[in-house]
Amino acid sequence: MATQLADIADLKSIPVEDINVAQPAIFAAGEEGAWFERLRREDPVHYCHDSQFGAYWSITKYKDIMDVEMNHKVFSSESSLGGITISDPEYMGEDGGLELPMFIAMDPPKHDEQRKTVSPIVAPSHLQLLADGIRERAGEVLDELPVGEEFDWVDRVSIELTTQMLAILFDFPWEDRRKLTRWSDVATGSPESGVVESWDQRKQELFECAAYFQKLWDERIKGQPAKDLISMMAHGEATKNMPYMEFLGNLILLIVGGNDTTRNSISGGLLALHEHPEEYAKLKADPSLIPNMVSEMIRWQTPLAHMRRTALEDCEVGGKLIKKGDKVVMWYISGNRDEDSIDNPNEFLIDRKKARQHLAFGFGIHRCVGNRLAEMQLQIVWEEIMKRFSHIEVVGEPTRVFSTFVRGYSHMPVIVHK
């Protein structure tokens, strides 16, 4: 890690062709902005010959990212080719490995079929039915916060509210809800990441998860159709005969897709307000800005720094020739700071015009299906916060996640004031 930190200091002196931005240490130090700024300026479609993840292309401009997103016939998400993150799926073929089919890492036509079965469950019309429950629970979490005393915002608010959102979506047994967070970590974790001790342990825990959901499915299919996701899938025409591993893959995808993203938007949003007191003042003066602010918070945080594709044939992007088989990384965090597509991108403005026009949810056929759920959760959190607290202060340096994929915080000390 020491050498990586030395690299960070070296940014100005390294030749552009030697830049490797995909170093978790850069993100953990919160330094990625300067690196991407240089790539956008000097070499916006950049080839890195070697990294801990092998060779890869960095796509750093908003418009080029959009081009790659829209060209899914050439730029594949297929998990067997490498999937959607810069690191290839490690558990495949490993002894004790277990792969769950998830449509985020599939190409059409399979992707399309699966997405259509899940999409109505997180569509706005259905979310309306969940809103009151989410609001009530969010209020309880906020009411229990110690006033005037330091605590960890990530654990007590961001993780807790996100877990509750997912538990409400699934009508998951309430006291067991942190299992959802655990399974999300396990599904995306590896022995190397320290989440599990071995591949075998990962498999065991995912089987436990599978058995748990099987039990819920069996209960729900016997009961009356209800508005939770499991019941809807158990009773839905298109989903009731879904092979079990597919059902499980879809469930885990929703947990994983909703977990780190929503959590880190809640944490990152607070930090942004803390660091921009004039924006916090605007919010206090006019809470009707909240929906617009939420879009700006999601852009500002960009909780997934990238998505990855694999080229199925040679293709030109931004004047460079990407070769068949190449790994292509779309850096959303860079596109969301691209001065050619976003006015004053380095300013956090809760009343920003066209705040919805950001890349954090991706574009094209894989565009985040949970986007409205995430926005609703964030709106509710901020509406409820404004009803209760005059001010929230971040009182120490937050800890950033050591990852080039999840862009977020593992710890953020705060004090809330009545």
Next chain:
Amino acid sequence: MPKITFVAHDGTEHVVEVEAGTTARDAAVDNEIPGIDGDCGGNCACATCHIFVADDWINAVGKAEPESIEAELIQFADDYTENSRLACQITMSDELDGLVLNMPLAQH
């Protein structure tokens, strides 16, 4: 200048008049008609400008080209129907003067 009537899900009508050549998405967003988000800025990349073309108008407007990007994206839209289109892919002209577009409950 051609007129468009946007009919909200609850029946409220919003009439706007725009230059020929403007897309129906821009007509809605520029005039702050609620119900069309248009998150990708009109690039046929987000499907948050989903509308239902009124029956009387579907022949004049036409359906989404099969196998086009529009057709690929719109199949995921909430309450997708035969008359579903993306408003950013409808360009206004004098022939479309009086166009009626119905809006979904919300964009996804």
